[in-house]
Amino acid sequence: MGELLEKVIRTTEIREGGGLLEAEQANRFIDYMWDATVLGAQVRTIRLRGDEQEITRMGVGERLMRVATEAVDDGMNPGVAFSKVSLTTKKLRLDWELSTETLEDNIEGAAFEDHVARLMTAQAGQDLEDVAINGDTRLTRDPLLKVFNGWRRLARDGGHVVDADGGGLSRDVFNSALKAMPRKYMQRRNGLKFFTGANLMQDYLYSLTSGTDQFTQAQGAAIVQNGGATAPGDAGWTINVASFGVPIQEVPLLSETQDGDYADAEGDHGEMWLTFPQNLLWGVKREIQVFREFKPKKDSIEYTMYCRVGTEIENKDAFVVVKNVKVA
Secondary structure: HHHHHHHHHHHHHHHHOOOEEEEEHHHHHHHHHHHHOOOOOOOOEEEEEEOOEEEEEEEOOOOEEEEEEEEEEOOOOOOOOEEEEEEEOOOEEEEEEEHHHHHHHHOOHHHHHHHHHHHHHHHHHHHHHHHHEEEEOOOOOOOOOOOOHHHHHHHHOOEEEEEEEOOOOOHHHHHHHHHHOOOHHHOOOOHHHEEEEEEHHHHHHHHHOOOOOOOOOOOEEEEEOOOOOOOOOOOOEEEEEOOOOOOOOEOOOOOOOOOOOOOOOOOOOEEEEEOOOEEEEEEEEEOOOOEEEEEOOOOEEEEEEEEEEEEOOOHHHOEEEEEEEOOO
16 A cells, blocks of 8 residues: 555655646545545545536335236326435645654655655545544534534434434444334345444443353344354454444444433433445545645745545435434
8 A cells, every 4th residue: 555655646756846646646546545544445435526516316216116007008107316416525735744854864764755645645534534424514623624514414414313312332222223214225224334433332342242252143243153163252253243234334533522412411422323335425526736845944845735525425314323322
């Protein structure tokens, strides 16, 4: 992965100030950023040519078939319903600086500048994922997170919201989410996925352990045997955590420091999502700019990267949020 980035943002290629990356460079740069995230490989990622793009969405009703009467044309021709989802991007910037002394004194020598560039690009991917998940224009304390509404805010405003009322992450929470999902989407149950934060995931795993620290199918964790192991917990067993047959994805950047909005709420809270991963849209404009400039008065090199990103949910009706899930 490091070699890939060197081909994309090698410092020797932007010695003269830098600017707009070429199309192939931009695509590889975007690939690298998404590879550095948890959700980049799972959600629907879109490379935009402009600042805004409309995504065509099509769907059908729950029931289209009708009783056929011989030799009778009832004149009814139900069709596919088309709608559009608008994906709008916002311009973001990443800056970093290296002093001449740092470049001269480090043990990596000339390669150190490229090494820092790789680290900063990976950090850019994580920061973009943070905004994509937790962005909320109603926030006042964080200038970055309030740039646009991320999936969490969009789902809260337009999806199906279930209240855990301060309960921990448990089979009851997963069950309530599945019950809240409209039945027409449950026909594609094998494509659904739960998403939750790292601490809530750990709370759930801890609740599943018995005195022998073993998971059981009845407790909601799917155990897959590999390599001839004979018992759960032995070497060769892989634990794929699921609930009611639906996989659970840990998302470390999903906020878990929320205040509960139920009576007598205290402590930290998170939430759990249920949706199709491809229902989450994450767009990045392909015109990415990277600048490198030496500042004589500071005796340092400044880097600046600009990109435009945006998020949307294709079908909010196929999204369930369980809020007020208490972090132990």
